[in-house]
Amino acid sequence: QKEVEQDPGPLSVPEGAIVSLNCTYSNSAFQYFMWYRQYSRKGPELLMYTYSSGNKEDGRFTAQVDKSSKYISLFIRDSQPSDSATYLCAMSSNAGGTSYGKLTFGQGTILTVHP
Amino acid sequence: GAGVSQSPRYKVAKRGQDVALRCDPISGHVSLFWYQQALGQGPEFLTYFQNEAQLDKSGLPSDRFFAERPEGSVSTLKIQRTQQEDSAVYLCASSFLAGGPNTGELFFGEGSRLTVL
Numbered sequence: 001q002k003e004v005e006q007d008p009g010p011l012s013v014p015e016g017a018i019v020s021l022n023c024t025y026s027n028s029a030f031q032y033f034m035w036y037r038q039y040s041r042k043g044p045e046l047l048m049y050t051y052s053s054g055n056k057e058d059g060r061f062t063a064q065v066d067k068s069s070k071y072i073s074l075f076i077r078d079s080q081p082s083d084s085a086t087y088l089c090a091m092s093s094n095a096g097g098t099s100y101g102k103l104t105f106g107q108g109t110i111l112t113v114h115p
Numbered sequence: 116g117a118g119v120s121q122s123p124r125y126k127v128a129k130r131g132q133d134v135a136l137r138c139d140p141i142s143g144h145v146s147l148f149w150y151q152q153a154l155g156q157g158p159e160f161l162t163y164f165q166n167e168a169q170l171d172k173s174g175l176p177s178d179r180f181f182a183e184r185p186e187g188s189v190s191t192l193k194i195q196r197t198q199q200e201d202s203a204v205y206l207c208a209s210s211f212l213a214g215g216p217n218t219g220e221l222f223f224g225e226g227s228r229l230t231v232l
Contacts, residue, residue: 008155043119043206043223044158088157102148102171103221105157 003027006089006106015115019076023089023106026070030091030104033065035074038086038108047087048074079113086110117141119224121207127230128197136192136227140209147190148221149182150206158206164190197231204228 006023013019021035032051036044048063050056050072056063062075072091076083089106120139128134140147146165150158151174160174166187175182179198184190194201204226212220 004157006157041225041228043208043225045223046221049220090157102160102163103150103158105159107155108157 004104004106008107010110012112015113017079019079021074021087021109023072029093032092033072034090036088044088081113081115084112119207119209119222121224121227125228129232132197133195136205138190138207144209144211146210148208149192152204152206199231202231
C-alpha cells in the first residue's frame with residue numbers, strides 16, 4: 001500500500017463548478033501538506049501549502065487538512081477551463097530534523113473543466 | 116535563467132545505453148532534488164543535494180543510477196545500461212532553503228522525458 005493515496009480520476013466538470021480533490025495518507029509523521037498543479041508536459045507548480053491541521057484559502061482555492069483522519073482536500077470554486085490540469089497532493093515530515101523538502105506525492109488527479 | 120532548466124527535454128535510448136540528464140537550478144538555490152515520474156503516476160523522490168553534498172540517495176532504484184553536483188550548482192543524473200523500466204520523466208527541483216519548515220517551496224523544471232527502446 002502506498003503512503004499517499006489519491007483518486008486518479010479523471011474528473012470532468014462544467015465551468016463554474018466546485019471541484020473537490022482528496023488524498024489520504026498513512027504516515028502519521030507527515031506535517032507539511034501541499035497541492036501542486038501540473039499541466040501537460042510541464043513540471044509541477046506549487047498551489048497551496050499547509051502546515052499541520054486546518055484550512056487555508058487563496059482566491060478560488062481552499063486547502064483542508066485533517067490529521068486525525070489522515071485526509072487532505074483541495075477545493076476549487078468557480079472552476080475555469082484554465083484549471084484543467086493534473087493535481088498532485090504532496091507531503092513531507094520533519095523526521096529526525098531532516099526537513100529538507102523530500103516530498104511524497106499522490107498519483108495525481110486529472111481534471112478537465114469544459115466550457 | 117528565471118527557472119529550473121533541464122536538458123535534454125526528450126531522450127530516446129536503446130536498452131543498454133548510458134544516458135546523462137542535466138539540471139540547471141535557479142541561481143543561488145542551495146537544495147536540489149531529482150524525482151522520477153512514471154506515466155500516470157506522481158513524482159517519486161530519487162536523491163537530494165545540499166550544495167555539492169549528496170545528503171540522501173535513498174530513492175535511487177539501483178546502482179545503475181548516479182547523480183552528482185560537483186560545484187553546488189549544475190547537477191547531472193546518469194543512468195547506466197538503461198532498461199525499459201527506466202522510461203519516465205526525470206524532474207529536477209530546487210529550493211533556496213537548506214532546510215526548515217518551508218518544505219513546500221520547490222521549483223520544478225519541465226523534466227527530461229526518457230524513452231528506452
